[in-house]
Amino acid sequence: METKKLVAQMLQGNNRALARLISLLENRESQIAIMKEVSPHTGKAYTLGITGPPGVGKSTLISRLVSHIRKQGLTVGVLCVDPTSPFSGGSLLGDRIRMDEISQDPGVFIRSLATRHNLGGLSPTAREAIKLLDAAGKDIIIVETVGVGQVQWDIKKVADSVLVVLIPGLGDNIQIMKAGIMEIADIFVLNMADREGADDMLNELKLSFRPLNSTWQPPVIPTVSIFNEGICDLYAAVVAHRTFMEEEGLLQQNRRERDLYYLVEMVKTALEDEVERLLVEKEEFRKIGEQVKNTTMDPYTGADKMVKMILSGS
């Protein structure tokens, strides 16, 4: 019942209720209760994913972009996903968010989310947090992730437009990340574009990219976020991409496909949780686990037995 009240307050624009609800997402049961309430109120916000390697100045860029968007009379929600080392559980970058000038603005809501088991991947509750910000009436939602390689794909599953931020002189990193980065970017941002090598990098980015099954050619926008340069051009590129997506009917189509994708993911996750629960609580499952551990049963036979028990509802 507390959930319903909080949702009502959040829908009225109460940022505290919103923050509380995001915390409640961590609990699976409240998550489902909250999301059933909230779902009908979603679909209005536009989500920007901003990603790139550590050290390219994403936080400063985002604070500049937020200020610019606020001047257009729009409200903004920002979700920062901190990478955690899979071992230590600690943050790799520490308190890297310095958004003092915008964090006092009631039209801006900022929240950090932890990741789980991922080097820069999305938080398991990130998608739900985005839906909450949407229902709470934020016009633009910015999701920041840090990632290399495969984990960058996560951002594609929640964002309407993906901005990939790079800087001159990244060198070999680009080689390694090319496969992933080139294909997820709707817009490239070349930050710190006053540095040596910026022109070469601009040309390299423009040349190396080949769009896949799309008539959208990702633009490369040079910025110097610390001096607030290029931010207007960057936002114009975002609006251009949004317009393109709407005119082609891709915005709705992509969102529906993402919903369907998440439907399947949620079913799988719920079943995984059920397996973990049964392994602890169900006597037969515990026994199979013991037998596999002391090698009196091979894991293939064990898995077979468990799956049959689950699917027969026994």
Next chain:
Amino acid sequence: METKKLVAQMLQGNNRALARLISLLENRESQIAIMKEVSPHTGKAYTLGITGPPGVGKSTLISRLVSHIRKQGLTVGVLCVDPTSPFSGGSLLGDRIRMDEISQDPGVFIRSLATRHNLGGLSPTAREAIKLLDAAGKDIIIVETVGVGQVQWDIKKVADSVLVVLIPGLGDNIQIMKAGIMEIADIFVLNMADREGADDMLNELKLSFRPLNSTWQPPVIPTVSIFNEGICDLYAAVVAHRTFMEEEGLLQQNRRERDLYYLVEMVKTALEDEVERLLVEKEEFRKIGEQVKNTTMDPYTGADKMVKMILSGS
């Protein structure tokens, strides 16, 4: 029945039967049938995982190591896991395996495995292929993976010892991958150690590593694999790590924990496959999918319904 015959031939040391069985692993049903047959014959081989960024000379290093191990009178199986771009499905590195001098030796079995949806992660059948090589009587099994970040952890789930290969001058890459790399390595290999900066890198590696909950201090072995230098030291380090693991009782313990981990993974994968099947074949599931896609049902409610149907066996 064909499976049983092939397994019998493989257990006799027939490499063709072994190769055929590895191919059959791709099919889920034959996989389970094969693994139930094979499981009782496993547990004798020692598995080395060899990982590191592209371009550090892993293939040459492995061919040198294989020759050295053969001279000790031991047989070797090598599994190479090719990274594929998640988009193109193609290989990033092309035909990078040049193992001519060892591939004619009947005491050596080499096989490439494709990855699925991973930038350098393990093939979904890699673990089973390792068990087959084990049952086929290979004394040492080498698994090569290319990876950055999180995917490197995969190798820890199948290997008794993990060798991380680096070269001097990797620079920033190291910064990015440190979190992952430092924690999975049982042994560091500094290949191309005749290059400039090797001494600095050796010292950096030795200093930067802090073992977690372990009395094993990962050694850093310099090699120049192209000139066959340092290979003897490297294999001695592998034997030292193996001896340490056996004396501490960690080898059996780790293997049992990995079996238990895979039991759970297999159950989860089987349930995921079942969900995919039901989405196509089951009328009620198709309907929910349609409703979510045309937004007449939110995905949370849809997932809830599906999970309840699966777990009740209906």
